Amino acid sequence: MEKDTLISNCKILIIGGSAGSLDVLIKILPHLDIPSFALVIVLHRKHTEDNTLEELIAAKSIIPLKEVEDKVEILPGYIYIAPSDYHLLFEKNNLLSLDTSEKVNYSRPSIDVAFESVADAYGKAVVGVLLSGANADGTDGLIAIKNAGGIIIVQQPETADMPFMPSHAVQNTSPDFIVDIPALLDLIKRINS
Amino acid sequence: MITDQELDILINELYESYGYDFSGYSKASFKRRVDRLYQLDGFTNFQSFLSKIIDDSDYFSRMVEEITVNITEMFRDPHFYRILRTEILPVLATKPFIRIWHAGCSTGEEVYSVAILLKEANLLEKALLYATDISPPVLEVARKGVFPLRMMKQYSENYMASGGKKDFSHYYTANYGLAKFGEDLSSRMVFSQHNLVSDRSFNEFDLILCRNVLIYFDKELQERALHLFDDSLAKLGYLALGTKETIKFTSMQKRYKQLEKEKIWRKTH
Numbered sequence A: 001m002e003k004d005t006l007i008s009n010c011k012i013l014i015i016g017g018s019a020g021s022l023d024v025l026i027k028i029l030p031h032l033d034i035p036s037f038a039l040v041i042v043l044h045r046k047h048t049e050d051n052t053l054e055e056l057i058a059a060k061s062i063i064p065l066k067e068v069e070d071k072v073e074i075l076p077g078y079i080y081i082a083p084s085d086y087h088l089l090f091e092k093n094n095l096l097s098l099d100t101s102e103k104v105n106y107s108r109p110s111i112d113v114a115f116e117s118v119a120d121a122y123g124k125a126v127v128g129v130l131l132s133g134a135n136a137d138g139t140d141g142l143i144a145i146k147n148a149g150g151i152i153i154v155q156q157p158e159t160a161d162m163p164f165m166p167s168h169a170v171q172n173t174s175p176d177f178i179v180d181i182p183a184l185l186d187l188i189k190r191i192n193s
Numbered sequence B: 001m002i003t004d005q006e007l008d009i010l011i012n013e014l015y016e017s018y019g020y021d022f023s024g025y026s027k028a029s030f031k032r033r034v035d036r037l038y039q040l041d042g043f044t045n046f047q048s049f050l051s052k053i054i055d056d057s058d059y060f061s062r063m064v065e066e067i068t069v070n071i072t073e074m075f076r077d078p079h080f081y082r083i084l085r086t087e088i089l090p091v092l093a094t095k096p097f098i099r100i101w102h103a104g105c106s107t108g109e110e111v112y113s114v115a116i117l118l119k120e121a122n123l124l125e126k127a128l129l130y131a132t133d134i135s136p137p138v139l140e141v142a143r144k145g146v147f148p149l150r151m152m153k154q155y156s157e158n159y160m161a162s163g164g165k166k167d168f169s170h171y172y173t174a175n176y177g178l179a180k181f182g183e184d185l186s187s188r189m190v191f192s193q194h195n196l197v198s199d200r201s202f203n204e205f206d207l208i209l210c211r212n213v214l215i216y217f218d219k220e221l222q223e224r225a226l227h228l229f230d231d232s233l234a235k236l237g238y239l240a241l242g243t244k245e246t247i248k249f250t251s252m253q254k255r256y257k258q259l260e261k262e263k264i265w266r267k268t269h
């Protein structure tokens, strides 16, 4: 990776992850200022009615969290977390939609579903990041983001608690960046700067 | 993948040929569903897909069934049913009759769940549950009250989490991998086709449940459906939506009082 690479015109930074990815977020989030894009997080989570994930992330970041309900507006400078048991979809008029259809890759929310939808709605204004996990979810989604002109970033598998998900992505896509955690933080900080 | 333009053509043709108007559906979700069907059925060009739908009304029915999302469970979100049990049914109990409308009931699991709550509160004999959906095949399943036996373990857990104290297996008879729910429950139910896009209010209700249906609509169509519910609710009646749905930002909101943090609103006047 070049030291002075710059990602510009990003409207949505979307981060997907499964087992082992929450640790990565917890390391990164405290170092981020309020961004000029929306930060969307899609993690595989248990089918429960509680808000522990939201609370944990809110506690680690100065970026305000917007509760995701159906048809909320997506705005720069906020974090959005895909709720458990719904797929997250993006409308072309800057609204989020939720969907209770079949699980994809045994998951709802599925990273592929969210990534494919954000790619369709926002095209090259998307930066997609795939973190640690033990499942193949996310690879097809990264391909969709890339095909739509967006930038794709994968956590370096050796630095992931669960390397399967990022390895699967590295093997089947052409990531713009494959990074460890400090480099990921650095990249995100320089988006749109 | 189908383009936005093709999707618009399809929506137009569905209206012209069959009178079904999907223009108010959430584009993101509708497109994904159409794409899924297109791929599932092995189409490679949009024109042949479109002709099939227009020329073959059986295929059109299949399409409606497949693009609408029918996934449902008994006692989905047990906490919601707990609130129904403890906060809402005691209020409805004071009425001589109780009329309930399940709008978008899918295969009926939600309707049987509410019927069980009513039975346990000794209210079932004076209650009627009207259950409607746009899609006839799901209503056919709902009418039979027969669900896969393998789901019963999870439904029984949901039932207990909602405050149920009985042995859940008393409510059905198991046979060849199927669980058939009792006729004491289904005899209080009326199933019929009703389209929230185009049909009108058909009765007055004390409780309307429309859960995980509005998420498939855009904001305008949501507003239309919510007004239909408003027209169909008795004074002091309740409206219950899915856990991620809201009446916030609609013009009706000021005449409704939300039950703390629940997705249940009471019509105040």
Ligand SMILES: C[S@@+](CC[C@H](N)C(=O)[O-])C[C@H]1O[C@@H](n2cnc3c(N)ncnc32)[C@H](O)[C@@H]1O
Pocket (backbone or CB within 6 Å): A100, B068, B069, B070, B071, B072, B073, B076, B103, B104, B105, B106, B107, B110, B132, B133, B134, B135, B138, B194, B195, B196, B197, B210, B211, B212, B213, B216, B242
């Ligand atoms: C996900 S299911 C919800 C089932 C149940 N209420 C629940 O929460 O588990 C959505 C249902 O809405 C129905 N639906 C979609 N569009 C509709 C319309 N225009 N009018 C009536 N029902 C509709 C679908 O056929 C489907 O059965």
